[in-house]
Amino acid sequence: MNNELQSLTQSLRDFAKARDWAQFHSPKNLASALAVEAAELLEPFQWLTEEQSRNLSAPKKAEVAAEAADVLLYLLQLCDKLDIDLMEAARLKLIVNGEKYPVASARGSSKKYTDI
Structure with a gap:
């Protein structure tokens, strides 16, 4: 996990503790x-x-930012509790998605991988 996420995760641990x-x-x-x-x-x-x-x-965007932050903070805490490296999991998922949605058949399409 990168240093910023590690630092944020530690801040969440400290906050909860x-x-x-x-x-x-x-x-x-x-x-x-x-x-x-x-x-x-x-x-x-x-x-x-x-x-x-x-x-x-601007006020709506601030609302979205606050809610997005809540999502991120809970996701980091969940991954911390389960010892999941979120950055590595995301990298691996991107590779899997690339295989499920090859450019040649998925470009410009919103179809699910099972339908392309």
Whole structure:
């Protein structure tokens, strides 16, 4: 994992330890919290057109940033609890996705890999 993510993960450990919250941070609870925060990330986009979603006002963009940060923080905590190197997992997933979606058949298509 890169140094910035390691530093942020350590800050999350320290934050939870100071509040005695580690007892609540089981992988199941963190995954649940992550799902809730990911759903909250949708709220600022609710009822917007595609175009509006691409041109958010500064306050809306700040809302999205705060929710995206919540998602990242819970994801880092979950990976920390399960000893998952998130950067390595992401690199490996990108390779798998490249194999599932070869450029020649996936370019310009939104079809799932099973349909291309």
